[in-house]
Amino acid sequence: MDDEPEMLEAWSFALEYSGFIVERASDGRDAIASLQRQTPDLVITDLMMPGMNGEELCRAIRSNPDWADLPVILHSSARVTTASAPGLWDAVIRKPAQLEVLLHTIETLRRR
Template sequence: MTRVLLVDDEPEVLEAWSFGLEYVGYDVERARDGRQALAAIQRQSPDLLITDLMMPGMNGEDLCRALRDQPRWANIPVLLHTSAYVGANDGIGLWDAVLRKPARMEDFLATVAQLTRG
């Protein structure tokens, strides 16, 4: 089963996206910020990381930098799901795809499938 780590500080977002992912067969772990996400990744690497950009504590950009700095995690695909403006040249090499909030569930699931080749 494909394991997805979903990181967002908004409980409603975690709930909605987790439901959608689990409904179509993904194994989902949730984290509320970058620090919790890194702890989860240390326990078990996900097949995909989905993260918000703006979060308290460790934000999504810092999380992605920490991920890319570790050779064993550097190839985990990352979907940035954010309401923040992200320019075409922002985050080069940090994430593999960007979806703006609020994304349609169909677009979200299609992007996840593409990144996990599922």
């Protein structure tokens, strides 16, 4: 999920090309609606978005028993770490990230 359409499109295309099924959301509320329809294997979100931001989205995910263990990657230009908000996200990738870094992080989290 990302509020930058170009970033959302680029990552979606790259992940689909790598064999993943991708559900896109442009903000936190859109992501919650998508999660209610079908729980994914993993969530990738930006931090700074209009409406419901990435931290609020992660809090909503963690507070729902059906989603609490869902791996979350924070992909953001903000200076945050996994220690910035313990338990909200499982990994942080700084923008702009390389595809290889994102794919490695996804595989690492999927193996847990």
